[in-house]
Amino acid sequence: xxKLFLTMALIFGILxxxxxxxxxxxxxxxxxxxxxxxxxxxxKDKWGxxxxxAENGIRMERMSYKYERGNMVWLNPLGAIFGGKENKxxxxxxxxxxxxxxxxxxxxxxxxxxxxxxxxxxPRSGWDKIxxxxxxxxxxxxxxxxxxxxxxxxxxxxxxxxxxxxKKIFKVNGKDIECExxxxxxxxxxxxxxxxxxxxxxxxxxxxxxxxxxISRNGNEYDLNVLEIVKIQSETPEGTFSVDxxxxxxxxxxxxxxxxxxxQSQSAGTMQEILNKGE
Amino acid sequence: MKKFLxxxxxxxxxxxxxxxxxLDSYREILLSNSYTIKYTNVTPAPRVTNKDRVELYGKSGxxxxxNDFLTNKPKDGVITADxxxxxxxxxxxxxxxxxxxxxxxxxxxxxxxxxxxNKESERKWKYVGTRRNRVVANDKNYIAEILENExxxxxxxxxxxxxxxxxxxxxxxxxxxxxxxxxxxxxxDDNYNFYExxxxxxxxxxxxxxxxxxxxxxxxxxxxASLDKTPSGExxxxxxxxxxxxxxxxPEENLLQLPKGVKDxxxxxxxxxx
Numbered sequence: 001x002x003k004l005f006l007t008m009a010l011i012f013g014i015l016x017x018x019x020x021x022x023x024x025x026x027x028x029x030x031x032x033x034x035x036x037x038x039x040x041x042x043x044k045d046k047w048g049x050x051x052x053x054a055e056n057g058i059r060m061e062r063m064s065y066k067y068e069r070g071n072m073v074w075l076n077p078l079g080a081i082f083g084g085k086e087n088k089x090x091x092x093x094x095x096x097x098x099x100x101x102x103x104x105x106x107x108x109x110x111x112x113x114x115x116x117x118x119x120x121x122x123p124r125s126g127w128d129k130i131x132x133x134x135x136x137x138x139x140x141x142x143x144x145x146x147x148x149x150x151x152x153x154x155x156x157x158x159x160x161x162x163x164x165x166x167k168k169i170f171k172v173n174g175k176d177i178e179c180e181x182x183x184x185x186x187x188x189x190x191x192x193x194x195x196x197x198x199x200x201x202x203x204x205x206x207x208x209x210x211x212x213x214x215i216s217r218n219g220n221e222y223d224l225n226v227l228e229i230v231k232i233q234s235e236t237p238e239g240t241f242s243v244d245x246x247x248x249x250x251x252x253x254x255x256x257x258x259x260x261x262x263x264q265s266q267s268a269g270t271m272q273e274i275l276n277k278g279e
Numbered sequence: 280m281k282k283f284l285x286x287x288x289x290x291x292x293x294x295x296x297x298x299x300x301x302l303d304s305y306r307e308i309l310l311s312n313s314y315t316i317k318y319t320n321v322t323p324a325p326r327v328t329n330k331d332r333v334e335l336y337g338k339s340g341x342x343x344x345x346n347d348f349l350t351n352k353p354k355d356g357v358i359t360a361d362x363x364x365x366x367x368x369x370x371x372x373x374x375x376x377x378x379x380x381x382x383x384x385x386x387x388x389x390x391x392x393x394x395x396x397n398k399e400s401e402r403k404w405k406y407v408g409t410r411r412n413r414v415v416a417n418d419k420n421y422i423a424e425i426l427e428n429e430x431x432x433x434x435x436x437x438x439x440x441x442x443x444x445x446x447x448x449x450x451x452x453x454x455x456x457x458x459x460x461x462x463x464x465x466x467x468d469d470n471y472n473f474y475e476x477x478x479x480x481x482x483x484x485x486x487x488x489x490x491x492x493x494x495x496x497x498x499x500x501x502x503x504a505s506l507d508k509t510p511s512g513e514x515x516x517x518x519x520x521x522x523x524x525x526x527x528x529x530p531e532e533n534l535l536q537l538p539k540g541v542k543d544x545x546x547x548x549x550x551x552x553x
Contacts, residue, residue: 123345156426191446191453193425215421222421 023162023182024203027143033234034136034144040237042230043137043211052134053090053236059134059150060090060241089248090241092133094150096275099130100250110274111253113149122254139211139227142184142199160184160199170202170210172228177204193217208232245272300458301493302475306443308528315359317525320369320435322518323354339423339430340437341380343369348378355379356432361530368394369433375399382430383537388416388545390537406541414537416545435519439501442477442489454479456489464492471499484508498523 135150179202195217324344370379392408408414471492492500
């Protein structure tokens with residue numbers, strides 16, 4: 001009897017051990033989706049609700065239209081019905097080595113990727129932060145650590161390693177749901193201080209619902225950001241963005257020349273012309 | 280926290296120099312985390328361009344060098360802390376106006392605001408946070424604080440003050456500033472009469488040499504030269520001069536709270552989500 005009990009305990013112990021030390025099976029699927037560079041990601045965080053898409057080397061990002069309209073839809077019900085037909089420009093787009101920032105319905109600023117770190121670019125035009133906005137959010141870095149050329153890599157932050165799995169209850173769409181959580185960690189070492197950066201990914205029914213990044217230092221935990229995942233899939237739904245390349249006027253980056261000093265922005269042609277010209 | 284500090288002080292007393300150094304007393308002041316420092320950064324940083332991209336986590340020091348108004352001007356700074364809270368300001372005269380960027384770290388939150396006077400003769404400072412006389416608490420930049428060490432005013436000052444402190448993290452890959460030499464020095468204006476030199480061989484061939492100037496036992500000036508190589512292999516040398524006006528262990532309590540008339544309008548969650 002004692003032996004049986006022991007063996008049972010051992011078996012359960014091993015089983016438990018096994019489950020506690022493996023990632024959720026869905027993690028591998030997500031890794032494949034993001035590494036294939038064809039993905040659709042919709043998420044909410046404290047700044048708002050955003051969509052990031054990657055398709056055939058084209059990356060686009062913007063605040064979700066759904067969120068932007070929000071409660072104001074009742075003001076213009078016709079707009080809500082017919083609004084779907086207008087061009088849905090992203091806020092930022094990367095295509096064929098050129099970054100575009102949309103500044104209006106038919107206007108965009110552009111900058112070639114090779115010029116984006118140029119010393120002569122006006123730092124106030126914010127081009128240095130544009131690639132980061134197209135990178136996969138850091139909360140999901142577990143699936144794609146090297147998101148070149150969009151992510152600015154920091155050599156002082158190492159890639160996270162899988163630690164353990166556990167169950168935890170989170171609010172998902174207003175309901176308390178018990179989620180399977182995977183925890184990843186990496187150690188941060190400064191000259192005077194150290195801490196551990198944690199990535200907590202919560203799955204419900206085999207799908208990622210929540211990604212949190214927090215830091216632990218001197219026994220205290222500090223939240224950095226929490227993403228509530230609305231949708232992750234490999235194909236971008238049709239009509240998410242539609243860019244009318246022929247009718248979008250583009251403006252060259254401000255490189256400190258005379259036109260820049262006089263603050264005269266001159267159109268460099270339509271988006272199609274610029275893409276045809278290349279970098 | 281106190282135990283940790285005492286332990287740190289002990290480790291330090293045993294491990295650091297055998298000979299007493301003039302910088303020791305300043306090191307102790309910094310480690311006790313209760314101080315007031317007033318300084319002028321005589322050689323300010325050049326304008327930040329897109330070449331110096333902001334890393335993902337940002338910087339721990341106040342970003343005075345990317346503030347166009349303060350570019351290529353000497354900057355004054357005040358840093359004061361009482362063990363729990365810290366206040367930093369960096370700024371100076373801009374077109375006849377007095378303008379300072381300020382950060383108050385209180386109860387684990389950061390308040391950023393600007394204080395200014397349109398004329399030197401004006402009596403009262405004006406404050407702008409999110410708007411006139413209103414501020415909102417921000418989360419601290421924890422990653423920057425770990426990787427780039429504690430902030431002391433602007434980035435140059437932060438680095439040169441951190442150079443005084445030992446690397447207390449054993450796993451750190453960062454180079455430590457080591458004592459090289461000390462001696463007497465003559466100055467025409469008799470501002471200082473003694474120096475101590477420290478040197479660090481930072482990664483990828485970068486070298487920094489720091490000289491701390493003393494008048495008797497009082498820290499008066501920090502000068503530094505750093506030698507770096509550009510990606511094309513040319514030498515890139517920069518020098519820094521910081522004049523210390525005050526370095527005392529007494530915190531200025533009136534600076535360690537929001538100025539009179541400035542309201543905190545942060546919407547705080549009543550209960551934090553687990």
